[in-house]
Amino acid sequence: MIIPVLGVLAVLSPLLAGGDLRRLGDLRFRGSWVVLLALVAQVVVISVIPGENHAVLASVHLATYAAAGWFVVMNRRVPGILVIAVGAASNALAIAANRGTLPASRSALEHAGLHLNPHEFLNSGVLAHPHLAFLGDVLATPSWVPLANVFSIGDVLILCGVAWGAHRACGSRLVPAWSAPQAAESADDAEVAAHAVPAPRTEQPPTASPTIATPTVLPDARL
Numbered sequence: 001m002i003i004p005v006l007g008v009l010a011v012l013s014p015l016l017a018g019g020d021l022r023r024l025g026d027l028r029f030r031g032s033w034v035v036l037l038a039l040v041a042q043v044v045v046i047s048v049i050p051g052e053n054h055a056v057l058a059s060v061h062l063a064t065y066a067a068a069g070w071f072v073v074m075n076r077r078v079p080g081i082l083v084i085a086v087g088a089a090s091n092a093l094a095i096a097a098n099r100g101t102l103p104a105s106r107s108a109l110e111h112a113g114l115h116l117n118p119h120e121f122l123n124s125g126v127l128a129h130p131h132l133a134f135l136g137d138v139l140a141t142p143s144w145v146p147l148a149n150v151f152s153i154g155d156v157l158i159l160c161g162v163a164w165g166a167h168r169a170c171g172s173r174l175v176p177a178w179s180a181p182q183a184a185e186s187a188d189d190a191e192v193a194a195h196a197v198p199a200p201r202t203e204q205p206p207t208a209s210p211t212i213a214t215p216t217v218l219p220d221a222r223l
Contacts, residue, residue, distance in 0.1 A: 003155050010163035016221065019170030023177070024121040027169055038064035038071075042120070050120035057121040060102020065092035079178045080165020089158030094135035094152070095123075103130030106139035107149045113121040113143030 015021060041064050064090065070086040095102050102124040104197065108138045109116065116125050124137045164175070171177025191195035 001147070002141055002149045003008065003151055005157070006149060006159055007162050010159055013060045013163055014167050014170035014172040015151055017172035019071050019167060019172035021170055023170045023190065024166070025089065027078060029071075031071050031089070034067050035071040038067040046123050050117075050122070052121070054100075059099050062092070062096060065095065068092075072134045078165065079168035080163075083161030083164060084158050085161075087154040087159075087161060090135050090154030090157065091152055094132045096153075097131040098127055098136075101125055101127065102136050102152065103133045104150055104223060105140075108140040111142065112140040112148040112150050114148070114150065172194040193223055 012021070015083075041060055045060050045064075050057070056110045069085070069092075072081055072088070075081050076085075084159055093100060101122055104126055106126050116122055118125070130136060135153060137152050139152065139156070140150045141148045167175045168178040
């Protein structure tokens with residue numbers, strides 16, 4: 001649980017550097033429902049039904065990372081999303097190499113004071129012969145820290161991406177403010193319109209008024 005908490009703190013961190021959190025409202029994400037479903041699926045697999053069929057749970061776990069990858073592609077222009085993608089890809093690679101489980105270091109688990117149930121599905125756990133173990137949960141917070149847990153290099157990259165994106169979106173003193181592509185295009189169009197030179201007016205020659213002939217009055221002939 002400590003990683004989500006640190007993620008929230010990363011989003012709020014621009015306040016410490018003069019950022020405007022209201023600018024977060026300018027961010028527009030496409031396909032947000034996909035990543036929300038992926039998060040719900042992870043919670044169900046890890047916390048609700050961890051004792052069910054291991055192969056099915058592992059497949060669902062991997063599918064959530066595929067959904068997250070699609071979300072990244074759809075929102076690749078959002079600041080920080082590519083750094084988050086690298087971190088998520090690091091975790092996904094280690095999970096795929098170990099059949100649905102992220103390998104964890106036994107010493108890291110002990111340092112965090114965690115005791116896992118080997119009979120349940122674990123999104124992170126000690127494996128007998130792990131592959132790409134250095135990409136697994138090899139880091140840990142001390143057991144005396146609230147919500148102590150283990151985490152990976154990929155998790156660190158994800159947090160860095162969240163912090164970087166928040167500071168870019170909020171325009172803190174650490175990084176320049178980011179402008180959404182649509183907003184930037186609108187601003188460019190407005191600037192072009194403001195500096196546009198009006199086309200010269202073509203003077204139309206005056207139109208002559210039609211001349212009405214005045215009838216000639218002849219004197220009456222008198223016999």
